[in-house]
Amino acid sequence: xxxxxxxxxxxxxxxxxxxxxxxxxxxxxxxxxxxxxxxxxxxxxxxxxxxxxxxxxxxxxxxxxxxxxxxxxxxxxxxxxxxxxxxxxxxxxxxxxxxxxxxxxxxxxx
Amino acid sequence: xxxxxxxxxxxxxxxxxxxxxxxxxxxxxxxxxxxxxxxxxxxxxxxxxxxxxxxxxxxxxxxxxxxxxxxxxxxxxxxxxxxxxxxxxxxxxxxxxxxxxxxxxxxxxxxxxxxxx
Numbered sequence: 001x002x003x004x005x006x007x008x009x010x011x012x013x014x015x016x017x018x019x020x021x022x023x024x025x026x027x028x029x030x031x032x033x034x035x036x037x038x039x040x041x042x043x044x045x046x047x048x049x050x051x052x053x054x055x056x057x058x059x060x061x062x063x064x065x066x067x068x069x070x071x072x073x074x075x076x077x078x079x080x081x082x083x084x085x086x087x088x089x090x091x092x093x094x095x096x097x098x099x100x101x102x103x104x105x106x107x108x109x110x
Numbered sequence: 111x112x113x114x115x116x117x118x119x120x121x122x123x124x125x126x127x128x129x130x131x132x133x134x135x136x137x138x139x140x141x142x143x144x145x146x147x148x149x150x151x152x153x154x155x156x157x158x159x160x161x162x163x164x165x166x167x168x169x170x171x172x173x174x175x176x177x178x179x180x181x182x183x184x185x186x187x188x189x190x191x192x193x194x195x196x197x198x199x200x201x202x203x204x205x206x207x208x209x210x211x212x213x214x215x216x217x218x219x220x221x222x223x224x225x226x227x
Binding site: 034036041042043044045046049085087097098099100101102103 | 114143145150151152153154155158166199201202203215216217218219220221223
């Protein structure tokens with residue numbers, strides 16, 4: 001079973017900042033939090049990964065509070081091309097595989 | 111090396127036939143994974159290899175499914191006696207792995223869409 005809980009869907013408009021929150025109450029000490037993006041008829045694509053506090057790359061930011069029981073993926077100024085399903089996963093170094101939930105379907109409207 | 115390559119992209123087969131899919135991972139990645147995805151669901155783990163060794167198999171991988179990675183490079187996934195419930199997107203991913211370090215992001219291929227009629 002997936003170790004995370006996230007909203008099934010979200011709607012936004014072009015140019016807005018989108019924040020998708022994920023709950024992972026049972027995260028283990030050696031688990032990292034990782035996010036993937038998936039477009040229709042394509043495989044998931046790695047977006048960002050973090051352990052604590054804040055991580056930022058050219059695509060997104062990831063905010064992780066001190067208790068690590070949740071995390072927030074922030075997409076700045078979304079465009080229509082950001083319409084996709086976003087998956088939050090927790091992953092430990094000794095774990096052999098990623099376990100996906102249903103993800104959050106983000107719809108960006110003009 | 112432009113990424114993970116999967117062939118064919120689409121496969122339509124009659125129920126009861128055997129099918130085989132191929133995955134060519136990123137050359138320097140020693141781990142290779144197979145996932146299955148149905149409409150509206152997230153990818154479901156099937157199995158993974160580290161080099162040529164198959165380290166884990168999901169209970170989803172029934173006796174009709176077999177995967178190989180004979181030389182630690184490309185991998186094949188075979189489904190025997192296909193059933194309509196096997197219709198899905200079959201995804202392959204690869205990643206580098208160093209013992210004692212956290213895993214890096216997986217790189218997925220575009221998948222093989224199987225339709226069993």
